[in-house]
Amino acid sequence: MRLMKEISWAIVGFIFLTLLVIIFVQFPRNIEYIGVGNAVKGTYVFSWEQYRDNLHFFFKELIYERNLGQTFFERPVEVEAVEYALKSLPLIAISLFLSIPLGIAKGVMDLRHSNRKTNFLGNGTTAFFQSVPDFMVIICVQWGLMELMSWGLPRFSVYMDDEWYSFILPSLLLTLFPAAYLARITSMALGSQEEQLYILFARAKGLSERVVLWKHMLRNCWPAILNHLPSIVSVTLSNLLIVEYLTQYRGAAFRLYQALGYHNSAAINVIYPGKEVVSENNLIIVIVTLFMFLILLTKIASLISRYFLDPLWREEK
Amino acid sequence: MKRNIPLIIGLLSLFLLLFMTLAGPYLPFIDQELKETPLILLEPEGYIAPPFPLTKEYPLGSDEKGRDLLSLIVLGMRDTLWVLFLIVLLRYVVAIPLAAIASIGERNPFSWLVTKWNNMLLYLPVLVIAILYLNTPYVFFSEDRKILAIVGLALIEVGRLSHLFQEEIVALSKQEYVKSGIVVGNSGWGLFKRYYWPALRPHLFVNFMQDLGKVMLLLGQLGFLGIYLEHIEITLDFGIGIIANESIALPQLLGENKSLIITNFFIPFTIAAAITWIVLTFYWLGEGLRKYYQLRNHSIGRRDWFGIKRSGKKQNETEQSIEAM
Numbered sequence: 001m002r003l004m005k006e007i008s009w010a011i012v013g014f015i016f017l018t019l020l021v022i023i024f025v026q027f028p029r030n031i032e033y034i035g036v037g038n039a040v041k042g043t044y045v046f047s048w049e050q051y052r053d054n055l056h057f058f059f060k061e062l063i064y065e066r067n068l069g070q071t072f073f074e075r076p077v078e079v080e081a082v083e084y085a086l087k088s089l090p091l092i093a094i095s096l097f098l099s100i101p102l103g104i105a106k107g108v109m110d111l112r113h114s115n116r117k118t119n120f121l122g123n124g125t126t127a128f129f130q131s132v133p134d135f136m137v138i139i140c141v142q143w144g145l146m147e148l149m150s151w152g153l154p155r156f157s158v159y160m161d162d163e164w165y166s167f168i169l170p171s172l173l174l175t176l177f178p179a180a181y182l183a184r185i186t187s188m189a190l191g192s193q194e195e196q197l198y199i200l201f202a203r204a205k206g207l208s209e210r211v212v213l214w215k216h217m218l219r220n221c222w223p224a225i226l227n228h229l230p231s232i233v234s235v236t237l238s239n240l241l242i243v244e245y246l247t248q249y250r251g252a253a254f255r256l257y258q259a260l261g262y263h264n265s266a267a268i269n270v271i272y273p274g275k276e277v278v279s280e281n282n283l284i285i286v287i288v289t290l291f292m293f294l295i296l297l298t299k300i301a302s303l304i305s306r307y308f309l310d311p312l313w314r315e316e317k
Numbered sequence: 318m319k320r321n322i323p324l325i326i327g328l329l330s331l332f333l334l335l336f337m338t339l340a341g342p343y344l345p346f347i348d349q350e351l352k353e354t355p356l357i358l359l360e361p362e363g364y365i366a367p368p369f370p371l372t373k374e375y376p377l378g379s380d381e382k383g384r385d386l387l388s389l390i391v392l393g394m395r396d397t398l399w400v401l402f403l404i405v406l407l408r409y410v411v412a413i414p415l416a417a418i419a420s421i422g423e424r425n426p427f428s429w430l431v432t433k434w435n436n437m438l439l440y441l442p443v444l445v446i447a448i449l450y451l452n453t454p455y456v457f458f459s460e461d462r463k464i465l466a467i468v469g470l471a472l473i474e475v476g477r478l479s480h481l482f483q484e485e486i487v488a489l490s491k492q493e494y495v496k497s498g499i500v501v502g503n504s505g506w507g508l509f510k511r512y513y514w515p516a517l518r519p520h521l522f523v524n525f526m527q528d529l530g531k532v533m534l535l536l537g538q539l540g541f542l543g544i545y546l547e548h549i550e551i552t553l554d555f556g557i558g559i560i561a562n563e564s565i566a567l568p569q570l571l572g573e574n575k576s577l578i579i580t581n582f583f584i585p586f587t588i589a590a591a592i593t594w595i596v597l598t599f600y601w602l603g604e605g606l607r608k609y610y611q612l613r614n615h616s617i618g619r620r621d622w623f624g625i626k627r628s629g630k631k632q633n634e635t636e637q638s639i640e641a642m
Contacts (some may be wrong), residue, residue, distance in 0.1 A: 013433070017440050027453050044458030131600040133534050135541045136589045143582050230439050238442030241539060256445075257542065260452050288449070292440045299439070 002316065003307045007300055014296045018289050025281050025288075026054045058282070068282045071259075081286040087234025088240060088251030092294070094171035095236055098178035102152070103232075104225065106179060108213060126187070129180030134239055138173055138246050145169075170247045177239050178232045185228050188223035196220075223310040229302040233295050256287045321612065324605025327526075330598040338398055341391040346369055348388040366583050380574060380584060390591045393565040397595070400467060400546060400566065401536065405528045407471035408478060413521075415475065416482035420490070431483055434476025444538055446473050463547040470532065470546075481524070482517070489516055519610035524604035530596045537592040541566020541575060567592050 028050035061067045069075035110126055129137070151153050156165065190213070193199060202212045237253070244254040259280035307314055341347060368379050378386050419427040438446075450456065450469045459465055487497055491511075498512040539545070547564050571588045578585050 009436075013436055014440060017437055021449070024449060024453065044454050046455060127600075127604075131530065131597055133537050133589070133593055133596055135538060136593050137577055139582075139586065139589065143578070143586070153499060234439060234442050238444045241442075241444060242541070244543060257448075260448060284449075288441065288445065291445070295440050 002314065003303060006294040006303050009305070010296060010299045014292055017121075017292055018285075021288050021292075022058065022285055023055070025284050026058055027051060028054055054281075068286060071280055071283050074311045077280075077282045077286055080255070081283060081290065084250065084255040085252040085287070085290050088253060090167050091171045091174055091240065091243075091249070091251060092233075092236055094167070094180060096233070098171075098175045099182060099232070102175065103179040103182025104186050104218075105171075106183035107190065108218070110187040111190045112185055112209075112213070126180050126183045129176055130184055134177055134242050137176065138243060140244065141173065165213050166247075166249060170243050170249045172244050173247070174236060174239055178236045181235050182225070182228070182232055186221060186225060189224040190217050193217045193220055212304070217256065223306055223313060226302045226309065230295050230299045233298045237291050237294070252290065256284060259283045259287070321605055321608050323601045324609055325343070327598060327601030327603075327605045328465070328593070331602060334394070334398075334595065334598055337391055338395045344391075346387070347391050348385045349376075368577070368584055369557060378581075378583060380570075381577070386584065386587055386594065389565055389570060390567065393567045393570055394591070394595075396564060396566040397536070397568065397592075398534075400463075401529060401595070402469045403467050404532050405525065407468065408475055408528065409521075409525060411472065412475045412478035413482060416479040416486060419479060419483045420486040428483065431479040432477060435480035438474065438477050443473060443535060447535060448544055449540070451539070451546075466546040470535070474528075478524070478528070482520070482629050485517060485520055486513065489513055519606070523603050523607045526599050526606060528601060530599035533592065533596045533599065535591070536568045537571065537596070538570040540566075540570075540592075541589075543572045543575075545569050545572060567595075 028047065043220075061069065070082050071077055073080070106126060145153070199212060199216060202216050203209075207216075240251070241253040241257065243249070244251045245257060248254075346625065368381055371505055380386055380389065414433060415427065419431045447470055450473070451466060456465045456469065458463060488492070495508070495512050498508050503511065536546070545564065545568065547569075567588060571585060574585045574588060
């Protein structure tokens with residue numbers, strides 16, 4: 001019962017946010033040009049009629065025609081969005097596939113190392129990826145790779161996406177930060193179990209530290225870890241934008257960035273009367289909705305697994 | 318571990334940061350006018366166009382326009398820190414009263430608002446929300462873009478923060494000692510001052526520092542993606558307007574120079590390192606304060622700010638385990 005309620009709330013939240021994004025993105029983008037002396041100055045004038053028309057047109061097309069319009073490259077929005085999303089999906093999948101086990105293992109390791117001299121190796125690296133900006137780490141890795149190549153490492157392209165191996169580097173870069181986030185959550189959750197009586201009892205029975213840690217403590221940490229699963233996907237998506245931008249990997253986040261008008265700096269920096277403002281609003285909406293849908297799916301998955309792993313939660317009203 | 322190392326590093330770093338921001342511009346090797354030099358003469362190489370290599374005059378080299386990079390960073394730091402501080406301060410000014418209102422009574426509409434707002438933030442990364450917001454035409458073309466940007470970036474995460482403090486306040490209100498405070502007849506203000514505030518203060522300070530770090534990270538990411546908090550529109554007389562960037566705040570500098578990554582790696586790297594330094598300073602301060610409060614709450618003997626024990630009493634077990642964390 002609780003499961004169904006939580007899932008329906010998650011779906012309601014998703015729908016509400018999608019509507020919010022549509023309302024937000026469909027703001028009219030008209031610029032009016034006013035003569036100032038010899039020159040023409042572009043100013044933004046907001047009109048409610050235009051805004052109402054935009055929203056009306058969007059929903060009318062979507063509901064009656066099932067049409068989302070065209071992109072900059074004159075292709076249907078939904079086709080292009082799905083195509084780019086499918087390019088990003090392997091990145092996200094590999095990253096999650098690697099970062100979840102890695103992060104949990106790292107969290108357990110961090111806790112075991114916290115009493116030793118090697119603490120800086122364990123908690124130090126986790127703290128490093130928690131605090132250092134992602135772009136900093138990524139540019140350093142890329143630069144390091146290129147330096148290594150000049151020292152004799154086999155050459156491969158760091159910035160392109162047309163080779164078969166292009167997905168490897170971005171997905172590895174994408175693994176670092178979610179893994180560190182998860183490691184932190186795991187080690188904190190484990191730390192909170194440390195002083196519980198059942199742990200004392202397990203140790204008193206003479207169980208090995210490994211069994212206590214992996215079987216007894218971790219079992220009780222699953223709820224906390226599962227609870228954070230959607231946030232981990234959120235961290236991954238936020239990272240995806242930086243990673244795709246920096247490696248020029250043409251995935252959904254990169255396309256979103258393009259659709260916002262940053263695909264080449266000249267296009268956004270220069271405005272003049274008669275310049276056609278290519279509005280890719282619908283593409284922005286579709287990609288953002290796809291991102292949110294991914295998080296919704298994770299949220300549902302985490303709720304379902306929590307239902308099976310956490311009997312206390314299941315019985316709670 | 319006897320000392321509170323994160324706090325020591327954080328405070329030293331903060332001191333250095335403040336020194337650089339306040340006194341930095343008046344140091345002799347800082348070029349306050351940010352002179353653009355088209356060419357310099359170096360002994361063996363001859364004339365060199367910018368970006369210049371590291372020389373005595375350019376301790377960190379120069380950017381593409383021939384401006385001294387060290388001066389740029391020192392002068393840009395002030396602007397960056399102001400914006401950062403304003404965003405976080407505004408966020409707290411809104412979030413804390415909201416949390417206080419939301420934690421009064423059952424079936425409170427504010428409580429509902431705060432919880433739902435917090436849940437909504439889960440669905441999209443803050444970076445994406447910030448980009449969408451800064452790109453709305455109203456904000457993009459506004460004369461007061463900087464103010465709108467600061468307000469917007471501050472408000473996005475108010476829900477998360479309010480929720481955090483609301484939970485904290487509700488948990489406190491169930492504690493025995495708070496109930497005893499009510500029973501002995503404290504007024505509302507007295508209850509807040511003597512019972513809630515001392516327990517909330519550590520959370521407030523630690524979170525404030527962490528938020529400063531997080532917002533700096535966000536500003537850095539936005540700058541890196543070429544999305545600035547301020548830009549000016551220059552209108553040229555043949556009818557073309559250029560949206561240009563004149564600010565030297567660090568995120569802007571990073572965005573302007575990021576294309577040099579391949580040719581002159583050290584220019585964007587140095588700027589990114591300055592941003593990283595700010596992020597790390599507040600990260601260490603947050604961690605250090607957290608540790609300071611943990612040690613204080615669990616210690617028998619008195620300790621000073623850096624975690625050094627004054628009295629020679631034996632540590633109890635909880636304290637040891639907390640230090641181990």
